[in-house]
Amino acid sequence: MAKGKHRPDNEINAGSMADIAFLLLIFFLTVTKIDTEKGIKVKLPPWSEEEPPDVDVTDRNAFVVLVNSRDELLVEGERTDITQLKIKAKRFIANFGKDPNLSTSPQAAVISFKGNRGTSYDMYIQVYNELRAAYNELRNELAEEKFGKPVSEFTEADSLKFEYVKEFYPYRISEAEPTNF
Numbered sequence: 001m002a003k004g005k006h007r008p009d010n011e012i013n014a015g016s017m018a019d020i021a022f023l024l025l026i027f028f029l030t031v032t033k034i035d036t037e038k039g040i041k042v043k044l045p046p047w048s049e050e051e052p053p054d055v056d057v058t059d060r061n062a063f064v065v066l067v068n069s070r071d072e073l074l075v076e077g078e079r080t081d082i083t084q085l086k087i088k089a090k091r092f093i094a095n096f097g098k099d100p101n102l103s104t105s106p107q108a109a110v111i112s113f114k115g116n117r118g119t120s121y122d123m124y125i126q127v128y129n130e131l132r133a134a135y136n137e138l139r140n141e142l143a144e145e146k147f148g149k150p151v152s153e154f155t156e157a158d159s160l161k162f163e164y165v166k167e168f169y170p171y172r173i174s175e176a177e178p179t180n181f
Contacts, residue, residue: 061108063092069118089134106169114176138169
């Protein structure tokens with residue numbers, strides 16, 4: 001090549017790259033849906049200034065679950081592993097008066113869950129999930145027995161069946177305010 005000839009530069013002008021990156025960033029921020037955690041679905045009673053009425057629950061129909069600040073689980077006064085909680089809760093709820101130490105019926109059974117102020121969030125959620133799972137399994141077993149399919153396969157046409165199952169095994173989990181124990 002001759003020394004006097006000018007060679008074209010092989011560089012790309014990147015001056016507008018920052019503008020393009022900025023526009024792409026704005027685009028993705030505006031069109032991207034960010035999932036938010038929905039939390040625990042719990043239906044709370046309506047707010048009222050009145051004192052709540054006393055509910056007459058016999059000791060037989062109350063299943064007491066306590067969790068201390070060291071995340072130790074106490075079920076009916078007995079130290080229990082989290083893996084056993086669902087089994088014990090199911091046995092308590094679906095007793096139908098057979099065992100005199102357990103509930104008289106699923107409608108009368110109340111699970112009283114109380115944590116300590118030092119209880120970890122993880123342990124709280126584990127206990128709550130196990131208690132809800134006990135009810136869900138009992139509901140699915142009843143639905144399978146009566147209607148031939150689990151609750152999860154019910155459609156809008158099965159709303160009466162779902163109401164029947166809900167009334168037969170109503171969620172009755174009472175959460176007491178955490179204390180230091």
